[in-house]
Amino acid sequence: MPENHIASAFDRDLEDIQAQIMKMGGLVERAIIDAADSLAARDEEKAEEIRLKDKEIDALEEKINEESATLIALRAPTAIDLRLILSVLKISGNLERIGDYAKNMAKRTSVLVQLTEIDEAHVSLKRMARDVSLMLKDALDAYIRRDAELAHDVIRRDREIDQLYNALFREFLTFMMEDPRNITACMHLHFIAKNTERMGDHVTSIAEQTVYLVTGERPDEARQKEDRTSVDARVSEV
Numbered sequence: 001m002p003e004n005h006i007a008s009a010f011d012r013d014l015e016d017i018q019a020q021i022m023k024m025g026g027l028v029e030r031a032i033i034d035a036a037d038s039l040a041a042r043d044e045e046k047a048e049e050i051r052l053k054d055k056e057i058d059a060l061e062e063k064i065n066e067e068s069a070t071l072i073a074l075r076a077p078t079a080i081d082l083r084l085i086l087s088v089l090k091i092s093g094n095l096e097r098i099g100d101y102a103k104n105m106a107k108r109t110s111v112l113v114q115l116t117e118i119d120e121a122h123v124s125l126k127r128m129a130r131d132v133s134l135m136l137k138d139a140l141d142a143y144i145r146r147d148a149e150l151a152h153d154v155i156r157r158d159r160e161i162d163q164l165y166n167a168l169f170r171e172f173l174t175f176m177m178e179d180p181r182n183i184t185a186c187m188h189l190h191f192i193a194k195n196t197e198r199m200g201d202h203v204t205s206i207a208e209q210t211v212y213l214v215t216g217e218r219p220d221e222a223r224q225k226e227d228r229t230s231v232d233a234r235v236s237e238v
Contacts, residue, residue, distance in 0.1 A: 009075070010071070010075045010077065010081065013067070013071050013075070014071065014081075014084065014085070016067070017064055017067050017068060017071070017085075017088055018088065018144070020060055020063060020064050020067075021064065021088060021091055021092060021095070021140075021143075022140060022144065023060065024057060024060040024061065024064070024092060024095050024096075025095055025136065025137075025140040027053065027056060027057050027060070027099070028057060028095050028098050028099045028102070028136065029133050029136055029137060031050055031053065031054065031057070031098075031099055031102035031103070032098070032102050032129050032132060032133045032136070032199065033129065033130065033133050034046060034049070034050050034102075034106075035047070035050050035102040035103075035105040035106050035109070035129065036105070036122075036125060036126040036129035036130065037126070038050065038106060038109050039105060039108075039109045039112070039122050039125060039126070039192065040122040040123070040125075040126050042109070042112070042113045042117070043109075044109070044110050044113055046106075047106035047107070047109040047110050048106070048110070050102060050103060050105075050106040051103050051106050051107065054099050054100065054102070054103040057095070057096060057099040058096060058099070060092070061092045061093065061095065061096040064088065064089070064092040065089060065092065068085050068088055068089050071085060072085060083212075083213065083216075084213060087143075087209045087210075087212070087213050090205070090209050091143065091206050091209055094202040094203070094205050094206050095202075095206075097198075097202050098136070098199045098202050098203070101195040101196070101198055101199050101202075102199070104191075104192075104195050105129075105192050105195060105196070108188045108191060108192055111188055112185060112188050112189070115184060115185040115188075116181065116182070116185060117185075118172075118175055118182060118185050118186060118189060121168075121171075121172075121189050124164065124167070124168055124171070125168070125189065125192055125193060125196065127164070128161065128164045128165070128168070128193065128196045128197075129196055129199075131157070131160065131161060131164070131200075132161060132196055132199045132200050132203060135154050135157055135158070135161070135200065135203045135204075135207075136199075136203045136206070138150055138153070138154050139151065139154045139203050139204075139206040139207045139210070140206070142154065142207060142210045143206065143209070143210045143213070146210070146213065146214050147210070147214075148210065148211050148214040148215055151207040151208070151210040151211045151214075152207070152211065152219065154203065154204065154206075154207035155204050155207050155208065155211075155219060158200045158201065158203070158204045161196070161197055161200035162197060162200070164197075165193050165194065165196070165197040168189075168190070168193045169190060169193065172186040172187075172189055172190045172193075173186075
């Protein structure tokens with residue numbers, strides 16, 4: 001088979017896989033926003049829809065993994081092309097995990113509707129989810145455009161998500177100390193906040209893959225997490 005024909009077939013296969021990545025990313029972006037909306041509206045029906053739609057995200061990841069493995073086996077990619085395929089696999093894995101966190105938010109929403117509502121908690125959580133969703137959109141745009149500068153911007157913005165989580169953690173502690181009846185609801189809300197913070201970490205990992213893909217190097221500075229809750233918990237025990 002002529003070498004240029006092999007190359008064009010590889011490009012077509014790779015474009016198809018990357019199109020699936022973008023479709024998967026769109027579904028995950030929607031899941032994040034819908035999960036936050038269902039929490040704010042205390043909408044059990046919408047929460048259940050999010051849980052069911054997660055199967056589509058999982059199916060796309062499985063398809064991407066299978067087609068990437070076939071591409072490696074049949075096309076014998078060069079080192080540069082292999083790096084691209086491996087980045088696709090890592091990005092799809094991160095997207096799948098973000099989708100799982102959105103599904104978990106929806107599951108907890110179904111529990112929270114049975115409990116006393118915590119004043120304004122959904123507002124902060126919705127803002128946090130919106131910011132993560134925008135980060136994800138930019139991370140995927142950076143990947144498609146091979147824009148290392150935009151990817152670095154996404155990485156920097158993860159600190160803001162950490163800071164929002166820290167503020168919520170302290171807010172929930174205050175609610176629990178003021179009234180023990182808030183404990184169960186606040187625990188569920190805390191797990192939602194933590195899951196959203198973890199979404200930000202996975203988005204950051206996608207952005208780091210883009211930097212590596214474009215430059216061949218990992219981001220220069222080690223990412224410093226702003227999550228201080230474990231430190232605060234130890235201090236409060238003293």
